[in-house]
Each structure stands twice: as C-alpha cells, then as structure tokens.
Amino acid sequence: MATVTMGKAPLPGFPVTYSKKGRRDHAPKRHETSRRQLPIYSARSAIVDAIRCSPTVVIVGETGSGKTTQIPQYLFEEGLAHQKAIAVTQPRRVAAVSLARRVSEEVGTPLGRKVGYTVRFDDKSSNATRIKYLTDGMLIRELLSDKLLSRYNCVILDEAHERTLRTDILFGMLKDIQKQRQQMAAAAMDPSLLVEQSATTPPRVRELKIVVMSATLDAERFSAYFNHAQILYIAGRQYPVRIFNTLEPQSDYLDAAMITTLQIHTEEPPGDILLFLAGQEDIESLERLLNGSRDKFGPDALDLQVCPLYAALPPAQQAQAFAPAPSGSRKVILATNIAETSITLPGIRYVVDTGVHKVRGYNSKIGIESLLVSPVSKSSARQRTGRAGREAPGFCYRLYTEPSFDKLEEDSVPEILRCNLAAAVLQLKAAGVNDVLGFDYMDRPPKLALLRALEQLYALGALNDQGNLTDLGKWMAEFPLDPCYSKVLYQSQVFQCTSEVIDVIALLSVDTLFFSPMDKRDQAAEAHKKFVSTEGDHLTYLNLQKAYLETQGSHVWCHENFINHRGMKYVQDVRKQLRRVCSRVKVDPNTSCGVDVDKVLQCFVTGFFHHTALLQPDGNYKSVIGSQIVYIHPSSSMFGKRHEAIIYNELVFTSRLFIRGVSAIQANWIPESAPGYLNRMVDRQ
Ligand code: CDP
Numbered sequence: 001m002a003t004v005t006m007g008k009a010p011l012p013g014f015p016v017t018y019s020k021k022g023r024r025d026h027a028p029k030r031h032e033t034s035r036r037q038l039p040i041y042s043a044r045s046a047i048v049d050a051i052r053c054s055p056t057v058v059i060v061g062e063t064g065s066g067k068t069t070q071i072p073q074y075l076f077e078e079g080l081a082h083q084k085a086i087a088v089t090q091p092r093r094v095a096a097v098s099l100a101r102r103v104s105e106e107v108g109t110p111l112g113r114k115v116g117y118t119v120r121f122d123d124k125s126s127n128a129t130r131i132k133y134l135t136d137g138m139l140i141r142e143l144l145s146d147k148l149l150s151r152y153n154c155v156i157l158d159e160a161h162e163r164t165l166r167t168d169i170l171f172g173m174l175k176d177i178q179k180q181r182q183q184m185a186a187a188a189m190d191p192s193l194l195v196e197q198s199a200t201t202p203p204r205v206r207e208l209k210i211v212v213m214s215a216t217l218d219a220e221r222f223s224a225y226f227n228h229a230q231i232l233y234i235a236g237r238q239y240p241v242r243i244f245n246t247l248e249p250q251s252d253y254l255d256a257a258m259i260t261t262l263q264i265h266t267e268e269p270p271g272d273i274l275l276f277l278a279g280q281e282d283i284e285s286l287e288r289l290l291n292g293s294r295d296k297f298g299p300d301a302l303d304l305q306v307c308p309l310y311a312a313l314p315p316a317q318q319a320q321a322f323a324p325a326p327s328g329s330r331k332v333i334l335a336t337n338i339a340e341t342s343i344t345l346p347g348i349r350y351v352v353d354t355g356v357h358k359v360r361g362y363n364s365k366i367g368i369e370s371l372l373v374s375p376v377s378k379s380s381a382r383q384r385t386g387r388a389g390r391e392a393p394g395f396c397y398r399l400y401t402e403p404s405f406d407k408l409e410e411d412s413v414p415e416i417l418r419c420n421l422a423a424a425v426l427q428l429k430a431a432g433v434n435d436v437l438g439f440d441y442m443d444r445p446p447k448l449a450l451l452r453a454l455e456q457l458y459a460l461g462a463l464n465d466q467g468n469l470t471d472l473g474k475w476m477a478e479f480p481l482d483p484c485y486s487k488v489l490y491q492s493q494v495f496q497c498t499s500e501v502i503d504v505i506a507l508l509s510v511d512t513l514f515f516s517p518m519d520k521r522d523q524a525a526e527a528h529k530k531f532v533s534t535e536g537d538h539l540t541y542l543n544l545q546k547a548y549l550e551t552q553g554s555h556v557w558c559h560e561n562f563i564n565h566r567g568m569k570y571v572q573d574v575r576k577q578l579r580r581v582c583s584r585v586k587v588d589p590n591t592s593c594g595v596d597v598d599k600v601l602q603c604f605v606t607g608f609f610h611h612t613a614l615l616q617p618d619g620n621y622k623s624v625i626g627s628q629i630v631y632i633h634p635s636s637s638m639f640g641k642r643h644e645a646i647i648y649n650e651l652v653f654t655s656r657l658f659i660r661g662v663s664a665i666q667a668n669w670i671p672e673s674a675p676g677y678l679n680r681m682v683d684r685q
C-alpha cells in the first residue's frame with residue numbers, strides 16, 4: 001500500500017489508498033508541438049502579464065498568429081479562469097463552433113466540457129466550461145439575465161475590427177460592467193465578485209478583464225476608447241508579397257479570376273493559390289469552370305485540386321482546404337472573406353483578389369439585413385494580400401486597377417453608422433441599454449437622429465412612456481427589419497393577413513419590379529395592366545407575386561411581361577427569410593385574409609401612419625405629419641388618381657417631393673393607428 005501526498009503531509013498510520021488503474025486528469029494533449037511553433041508562443045508571458053496587470057488590453061496580430069486559439073488557453077493555464085470562465089466572442093456562428101472544436105481538441109477534453117461554445121439554437125457548454133466561444137449576439141443575451149456577467153473573469157472581444165453593431169453594443173456595455181464590478185468589488189458589496197478570503201491574503205478584487213483582439217492596425221482607436229488600454233503587437237511572420245494590379249478594369253471578375261488562376265497554374269512555380277470571391281454562388285460556378293479545364297494542362301503539368309471554402313460548406317469538405325495538396329498537384333482554394341482573418345490556411349503563395357465581398361448590408365428600402373456584394377475596403381485588400389506571405393515570399397494578383405484601389409474606403413464603415421438607426425436603438429434597448437442617449441458609443445450617431453429614432457419607436461408602441469421596451473418592442477427586436485415593417489408584421493396577426501403582409505414587404509424591397517424599355521413602352525404598359533389594382537401599389541404588387549408563383553418564377557414569363565426577373569428572385573429570398581423568422585417567433589406565416597385585401601392596407605397604416613397624406617380641395621396631397629405637399633411618382637399605379645387618403649412607402653427627393661409605393665386608404669384608419677402620437681404631432685404643427 002502506498003501513501004500519497006495530497007497537499008498536506010499524510011497522517012501517520014492513515015495511508016491513502018487509490019485504485020490500481022489510475023486516471024489521468026486530462027487526456028494527452030495533442031498539437032502541443034504545433035502550438036509552440038505559433039508566432040504568438042514567444043509572446044505568451046508578455047500577454048499573460050499584461051492581462052494580469054491591466055483591466056483592458058488590446059492585442060493586434062497577423063491572422064494565423066494564434067490569437068483566437070491560444071490566448072484563451074494561456075489565460076486558462078495561468079489560472080485566470082479560476083472558478084469562472086473566459087468568454088471569446090465571434091461575429092460569425094461558424095467560426096465560434098469550429099474554433100471551440102479545435103481548442104477542445106488542443107486541450108484534450110470533449111467538446112462542451114472545459115471548452116465549449118454557445119450559438120443561437122446550439123449550446124455545447126456546461127458549468128464545467130472554462131473557455132467558451134460564443135457569438136456576440138449570445139453574449140448580449142446572457143447579459144440580460146446576468147447583468148454583471150458574473151460567470152466570467154474575462155471577456156475576449158475577437159475580430160473587433162469588423163465593428164458589427166453587436167460588437168459595438170458590447171464595447172459600451174462591457175466598459176460599464178467593468179467599472180461597476182470594480183466599484184462593487186472594492187466596496188465588497190457582492191461577495192461573488194471577490195476571490196475567496198484566507199487568513200493570509202486580503203480579498204482581491206475580481207475585476208472583469210477585457211481583451212480586444214484585432215487583425216488590423218487600428219488598435220489606437222480601441223485603446224483610446226478603453227481608457228488608453230495597453231496595446232500589444234504580436235509580430236507575425238510576414239514575408240514580402242509582390243502586388244500586381246490589372247491595367248484595365250475587368251467587367252467580369254469571375255472570368256478574370258479564372259484566366260489569372262490558369263495563368264498562375266501553368267506558368268508559375270509550385271505553391272497553392274487562394275482566390276477570394278464574393279460568395280457561394282461565385283465559388284460554385286468557378287469550381288465548375290476550373291474543373292472543366294483540368295484536361296487542358298498537358299501531360300507534364302501539375303494537377304489542379306480545386307477546394308471550395310465558405311461558411312455553409314459541410315465541415316468535412318472544408319477540411320480539404322486545410323489539408324496539404326497531394327503530391328504532383330497544386331491546390332486552388334476558392335474562398336469567401338472567411339479566409340481573410342478568421343481562418344488561416346497553410347501553403348499559400350499566390351493570392352488572387354477579386355476585390356469584392358458580401359457584407360451584411362441593409363436594404364435601404366425596407367431595412368432588412370441581407371448580404372450584398374460590394375467592394376472591399378483597403379484594409380481588407382491588404383489582409384488578403386498578406387495571406388500570400390505567411391510561409392515564404394508570395395504574389396498577389398488584384399483583379400482591379402491601382403486607381404480603383406486608391407478609391408476604396410480605408411476601413412469598412414461601422415455597422416452602427418450604416419444601418420437603420422431605429423433598428424439599432426431597438427437592439428440597444430433589447431440588450432438592456434436604457435439610456436440610449438448617454439450610451440458610451442465608440443462612434444456616436446448624431447443626437448438628433450437618436451432622438452428621432454426614439455420618438456419613432458415610441459410612436460410604433462415599441463417603447464412606453466418611460467422609454468422602456470414594451471412586449472411589442474421585444475417582439476419587434478427579433479426581426480432584422482426597419483421597425484415600421486416589424487410593427488406591420490406584428491399587426492398582421494390581428495388582421496389575419498400575415499401571408500399577404502410578408503409578400504408585400506418582400507416586394508417592397510426592390511426598386512423596380514416592373515420595367516418598361518424606351519422602345520416598348522406601350523407594350524410594357526399593356527402587359528403590366530393586368531396586375532394593376534385600383535387600390536394602389538401594395539395590392540398591385542400582391543397580384544404580381546401571385547401570378548409569379550403560379551408560373552413558378554419562369555424567366556420567360558417575366559420577360560414576356562416586362563417583369564424584373566432578378567428582382568423577383570431577390571424578393572423570394574427576402575420572403576423566405578421573413579417566413580423563417582415568423583415561424584421562429586411562433587407566428588404562422590400562412591395566415592391569409594383571402595380576398596379581403598383591405599385588411600392588408602389597414603395593417604400597413606399601423607406601421608406607416610407617419611407616411612400618410614390627405615387629399616386637399618385643390619387636388620394635391622398633404623402629408624398628415626409635417627403638412628407638406630407630396631406628389632405621387634409617375635411609376636405608381638395611383639399616379640393621377642384622387643382618393644380621400646393615401647399611404648406611401650417612401651419619400652424620394654428629386655425635382656419634387658415624390659412618394660412611391662402608394663395606396664388608397666380610408667382617412668379614419670389613420671387616427672386609429674397611433675392615437676397619442678398623432679395628436680402630439682398635430683399639436684406641434
Ligand atoms: O486568431 P489568429 O488568426 O491569430 O490565429 P488562430 O485562429 O488562433 O490560428 C492559429 C493556428 O491554428 C493557425 O495556424 C491555424 O492553421 C490553426 N487552426 C486550425 O488548424 N484549425 C482551426 N479550426 C483553427 C486554427
């Protein structure tokens with residue numbers, strides 16, 4: 001029998017027995033050698049010391065240096081997750097899941113135990129979890145039930161350079177929590193925030209450590225915002241990369257990308273190619289094109305292995321992009337901006353940059369969040385270039401001219417300055433930020449615009465007299481829409497017309513669904529006539545959608561009827577997205593009012609009472625709020641018609657104050673829609 005020392009000296013005569021088999025505390029650690037080879041490893045103690053000594057630290061390091069996978073582990077190994085956990089936020093759901101998977105493998109425990117993740121509708125974490133990867137939206141959710149984030153010692157805000165609305169909300173909230181926790185712990189008001197006392201050590205404040213991580217060099221701004229936090233620059237291994245620009249602008253970037261890839265493949269020395277494209281569709285078509293040209297390389301040439309890489313690709317197929325190319329072949333990875341900073345690929349020597357990406361954008365018409373193809377920023381283009389020089393000197397082919405590069409934005413504009421402000425304020429309120437005007441924004445929207453957004457939310461019934469979120473407001477915050485539309489969608493349950501309302505909102509997201517070429521004006525007008533409703537554009541659109549679905553969205557039908565086919569396809573995407581969210585919040589998207597289409601318009605007035613106008617004796621229309629003369633746009637089916645009251649979707653300032661998306665309504669629907677608000681507004685006039 002053996003005696004075992006367990007912290008204290010064994011008492012004589014009381015040996016401790018143990019089972020014969022024994023058990024390791026951890027499974028053997030994998031990847032230990034590769035962990036030590038990462039550039040960040042040499043900075044390990046500097047990072048840990050900095051975080052120990054200061055409340056907030058900003059860390060900047062090249063993509064692939066090891067920030068996201070290693071820093072949480074260093075803190076964990078050094079006891080900074082003692083009794084509590086470390087949160088690592090990610091803007092992308094896929095990244096949170098794949099990083100947690102990788103790190104749990106490195107730590108050597110099953111996913112969901114020491115290392116886990118929480119994303120919406122999927123939670124692989126437990127009380128034992130010490131390193132938790134989660135989307136920024138999920139951390140905001142946790143904040144609602146745990147206002148001081150007392151389960152965390154440390155929050156790492158990763159990919160901070162992306163400046164999503166949620167990251168910006170978290171910045172302000174965490175800064176405030178950090179201050180509160182400092183004050184409370186100092187005053188020992190909340191014992192759970194103190195490290196347990198012992199006779200020899202005085203209680204220490206359990207602060208909230210904040211670590212801001214970014215792959216780009218905009219660290220000073222983050223540091224200034226976080227009370228001049230210390231900045232650590234992690235030296236990456238970056239070899240020089242030669243950049244080539246095209247001499248002429250390329251009209252078809254897919255075509256240019258294919259030619260460039262084939263040119264590199266047939267003329268340049270070995271090394272893998274990373275090609276940045278906008279999205280899955282581009283990737284799939286280029287994959288087909290490149291695979292189709294493989295037999296043209298001649299018997300002596302290297303083979304070309306084409307690997308797609310985008311968020312929705314199943315993990316097994318993603319793995320192909322990480323594996324080395326089989327001997328005698330060269331790999332070309334067709335990737336979205338996921339390979340820009342959140343994922344690192346080995347073996348790349350050539351980068352081909354199309355200069356475009358899909359970003360979460362806002363459809364300015366209905367405020368819906370959707371992915372839009374747009375030019376990258378200079379900082380993204382530089383990140384892409386850098387991917388060619390991680391292991392050796394490399395080459396980057398930009399499929400745009402040098403002057404076009406010069407014209408790109410320096411950085412992408414923070415989401416809070418791009419999106420619909422009422423929607424952003426609604427998100428802030430839903431995150432528990434009551435004082436929206438006093439909130440500590442990193443980029444502050446203008447005060448007047450904030451006030452207007454608050455007023456609008458109040459009028460819609462999303463906020464009560466005290467400015468607090470109502471149940472309706474909470475419901476509206478679930479929708480990625482301009483709040484006016486979420487309100488209409490909510491009311492559609494009362495009017496029993498959810499199906500129609502979803503369709504109309506989706507249809508309103510596109511500018512011109514009906515087109516009329518100059519030389520075929522009459523023909524087009526004739527074709528459009530059969531859709532026109534005497535009640536206006538909303539119902540005209542609904543007729544169009546019905547007919548479109550009956551013909552199963554045929555291209556020929558659209559062409560014959562002078563309908564914008566691509567626009568209609570986009571409408572169907574938005575429609576699908578809205579139906580999905582409805583189902584998620586338990587609203588039946590199939591509830592229909594059948595032929596009683598008046599209900600649809602009545603329902604729209606509840607969200608657009610501020611977009612109504614009354615007919616004047618002289619035949620003009622005057623807006624109910626603001627008392628301005630507005631003119632019906634010639635493209636509207638209501639053009640030239642007179643009706644006691646109208647509702648409109650948007651106001652466009654061109655030569656005149658034009659209104660579009662116009663329908664006839666009954667004047668008495670207006671006061672019913674937002675009584676208190678309208679009285680106040682009319683009193684002010
Ligand atoms: O965050 P940062 O870009 O600095 O690097 P990281 O994501 O921590 O990645 C460090 C290393 O881990 C890279 O060289 C990746 O190749 C590797 N890694 C991996 O093999 N699989 C993952 N799912 C994530 C990272």
Ligand code: MG
Pocket residue numbers: 064067068069158341342
């Ligand atoms: Mg990272």
